[in-house]
Amino acid sequence: xxxxxxLEAGYGPMQVLWxxxxxxxxxxxxxxxxxxxxxxxxxLMSTLGSIKPWGGEIYFEGKDVxxxxxxxxxxxxxxxxxxxxxxxxxxxxxxxxxxGAYTKRASKLMKESLDLIYTLFPILKERPGQKAGTxxxxxxxxxxxxxxxxxxxKFLMLDEPSQGLAPKLVGEVFETxxxxxxxxxxxxxLVEQNVDITLEVAKYVYILHEGTIKAEGTSDTIKHxxxxxxxxxxx
Amino acid sequence: xxxxxYYPLFVAIGIxxxxxxxxxxxxxxxxxxxxxxxxxAVGEAFNVFLGFTxxxxxxxxxxxxxxxxGMALVVSSSSMAGLGPWILIPGFLFAAIMAGILAxxxxxxxxxxxxxxxxxxxxxxxxxxxxxxxxxxxxxxxEGIIIxxxxxxxxxxxxxxxxxxxxxxFLVFMIAILAAVITIVFLHTRxxxxxxxxxxxxxxxxxxxxxxxxxxxxxxxxxxxxxALVGATAWCLKTTYVFPDDVFALSYTVDAIVIVMMGGTGxxxxxxxxxxxxGILKYWLGILLPGFQLLxxxxxxxxxxxxFPEGIVGxxxxxxxxxxxxxxxx
Numbered sequence: 001x002x003x004x005x006x007l008e009a010g011y012g013p014m015q016v017l018w019x020x021x022x023x024x025x026x027x028x029x030x031x032x033x034x035x036x037x038x039x040x041x042x043x044l045m046s047t048l049g050s051i052k053p054w055g056g057e058i059y060f061e062g063k064d065v066x067x068x069x070x071x072x073x074x075x076x077x078x079x080x081x082x083x084x085x086x087x088x089x090x091x092x093x094x095x096x097x098x099x100g101a102y103t104k105r106a107s108k109l110m111k112e113s114l115d116l117i118y119t120l121f122p123i124l125k126e127r128p129g130q131k132a133g134t135x136x137x138x139x140x141x142x143x144x145x146x147x148x149x150x151x152x153x154k155f156l157m158l159d160e161p162s163q164g165l166a167p168k169l170v171g172e173v174f175e176t177x178x179x180x181x182x183x184x185x186x187x188x189x190l191v192e193q194n195v196d197i198t199l200e201v202a203k204y205v206y207i208l209h210e211g212t213i214k215a216e217g218t219s220d221t222i223k224h225x226x227x228x229x230x231x232x233x234x235x
Numbered sequence: 236x237x238x239x240x241y242y243p244l245f246v247a248i249g250i251x252x253x254x255x256x257x258x259x260x261x262x263x264x265x266x267x268x269x270x271x272x273x274x275x276a277v278g279e280a281f282n283v284f285l286g287f288t289x290x291x292x293x294x295x296x297x298x299x300x301x302x303x304x305g306m307a308l309v310v311s312s313s314s315m316a317g318l319g320p321w322i323l324i325p326g327f328l329f330a331a332i333m334a335g336i337l338a339x340x341x342x343x344x345x346x347x348x349x350x351x352x353x354x355x356x357x358x359x360x361x362x363x364x365x366x367x368x369x370x371x372x373x374x375x376x377x378e379g380i381i382i383x384x385x386x387x388x389x390x391x392x393x394x395x396x397x398x399x400x401x402x403x404x405f406l407v408f409m410i411a412i413l414a415a416v417i418t419i420v421f422l423h424t425r426x427x428x429x430x431x432x433x434x435x436x437x438x439x440x441x442x443x444x445x446x447x448x449x450x451x452x453x454x455x456x457x458x459x460x461x462x463a464l465v466g467a468t469a470w471c472l473k474t475t476y477v478f479p480d481d482v483f484a485l486s487y488t489v490d491a492i493v494i495v496m497m498g499g500t501g502x503x504x505x506x507x508x509x510x511x512x513x514g515i516l517k518y519w520l521g522i523l524l525p526g527f528q529l530l531x532x533x534x535x536x537x538x539x540x541x542x543f544p545e546g547i548v549g550x551x552x553x554x555x556x557x558x559x560x561x562x563x564x565x
Binding site: 048052069070071074075079080082086087088089090093099100102103106133144146148151 | 428429431432435436439440441442443446
């Protein structure tokens with residue numbers, strides 16, 4: 001579904017990604033693991049077009065989308081749940097969710113998407129009029145995921161959804177992600193630092209370190225590869 | 236949900252109408268009413284950008300200034316004198332075009348910056364344009380342009396007099412209404428929703444598929460052109476001269492910020508209420524306690540901002556939620 005070939009990107013004079021290639025297979029969860037500063041977020045942001053790639057190609061459903069601006073990619077069915085909790089703080093929960101249906105394609109499916117979201121996230125149905133900024137951390141993370149689903153993506157990128165959450169909530173968020181993924185038949189590219197839970201959820205894993213892909217394989221292979229675990233995952 | 240979505244606009248126009256009638260028929264009230272309307276128009280135009288994007292444009296006055304230059308250049312050009320009163324139409328067009336070109340250029344570059352960086356970049360634009368006009372000695376340099384004579388030639392002495400004493404102020408009313416109409420349209424369209432989302436969180440708006448760059452530029456352009464129309468009318472036509480020191484004075488940007496913040500950013504009625512309070516205070520404090528007006532105005536504004544952190548209309552909007560009045564306040 002998504003194929004990245006020799007992607008290079010950076011900020012100003014500083015190059016962050018050095019010819020990375022990866023493949024997110026349709027209907028699966030693919031994960032990108034690595035320490036701080038490895039280039040995980042940069043990979044996601046250049047895939048969506050928030051930053052311009054310096055080189056390489058990005059293919060979405062076989063089409064070259066390397067230089068397309070983000071809003072066009074969202075219209076095509078890609079989206080990203082950015083790192084940190086990017087809710088619209090002064091809008092209500094309901095307004096936040098409805099903003100997700102912003103693109104023309106998504107707004108046509110808005111009613112149907114809303115029913116779907118409310119069954120998946122009952123907590124959001126309970127407090128439609130509450131300001132999003134006053135939700136708890138876990139609820140805000142749920143809201144950003146719900147809102148991204150309103151864009152009706154085929155391909156969803158998640159940037160460290162476990163960040164800053166209590167361990168119990170991390171479990172809940174990942175359960176939700178898994179449920180959503182299988183219910184909606186999504187293709188997911190997950191960026192994480194939480195190794196254990198990622199290896200549980202993902203089918204295929206890439207290890208990113210210092211801007212290059214150091215290892216890749218199915219979750220089981222990575223789990224059992226002594227070298228990879230010691231060198232890059234610290235477990 | 237959308238029923239009566241334009242009601243707040245009627246509230247605003249109602250306030251304008253009351254002001255107009257009061258100014259026209261109460262003895263000696265036209266001058267203060269014109270000043271109040273000037274501030275309302277300045278606020279409404281500024282709010283189209285600040286209210287919807289959250290970006291503070293410190294260079295706002297440069298567009299008012301360019302607008303007044305645009306009008307002055309057209310009125311004073313001898314080739315257009317034959318148009319008679321119609322000369323005001325190319326005047327407004329030229330004012331809008333000049334401001335529009337600068338806004339497109341500045342927006343394309345400065346709107347890549349966010350928050351405070353954008354604010355700093357825009358201060359430079361105002362000073363740059365002013366010093367360029369003075370230094371390069373174009374358009375009369377530091378001596379500016381005086382249009383009282385060509386205005387009389389084009390319109391005839393009688394009409395020229397009526398323009399400076401009445402019609403210029405009347406046009407400011409019209410521009411304020413235009414800005415209010417644009418605001419309410421923004422509030423209820425896709426463009427407006429996209430802008431509100433980007434004001435709340437630009438990164439999140441982008442992953443929802445909002446073309447943030449384009450929308451920011453549109454809001455900036457519209458706000459700048461409205462500012463140019465205000466400048467062309469309230470300055471050039473009313474005073475019949477354009478001096479760079481007057482029309483590029485940063486204090487007008489500060490006025491705009493205060494009016495919008497006091498009234499409520501991103502609301503339709505905020506700049507109306509803010510402009511009313513600000514205009515009334517400024518005018519009467521200047522008469523009652525000349526020299527002391529800033530000493531009183533400043534703490535008063537601070538108190539209002541403490542009592543109404545989201546602006547008067549912003550707080551009011553919360554109070555009336557779920558009540559009958561709700562649909563009249565926006």
